[in-house]
Amino acid sequence: MLTRFGKQLRKLRIEKDERLKDMAGKLGVTTAYLSAVENGKRTVPDAWIYDIMEMYDLSDDEARELQSAAYENKSDLTIDLNDTENVEVALSFARKFRGLTIKQANELQKMLDKM
Known part of the structure; x- marks a missing residue:
């Protein structure tokens, strides 16, 4: 099931005309791993939030929304x-x-x- 974070990543990729493979390459992970994060099968690595904010030059509102979505299902933070x-x-x-x-x-x- 696609998570709220996953939906935001998908939307971002579509807006930037990128494929899953493109974003996975930028994050330094496999497409399978990125897909697992999007679908809630893996937790969102904390570093991704800031990496994505910088890579895609997100506005303050977009960054807050991404961060909120990333932390939605987390029970701990490192x-x-x-x-x-x-x-x-x-x-x-x-x-x-x-x-x-x-x-x-x-x-x-x-x-x-x-x-």
Whole structure:
């Protein structure tokens, strides 16, 4: 079954006049793997979201929609702490994430949307 993320990728390919093979090549994966991600048989690699945003020069709204669709069925998220200067911020957020109130989460979201 095609996922919301898969539908967005398909739409993007059609708009850019690309085939599954073309996008798979850009992402450095096989067409079978890309198809499995689109169909929900594999999880969306976190790096893909940013790669696709850059490769296809997505607007802020398109990028947010793609990210939302990618995370729709995820139950976990991996953050590579080797590539960030803000390790303490990431770890602190992870420790306190479950305790956030709705108001706090909304305030954080507003702040992040401005970035």
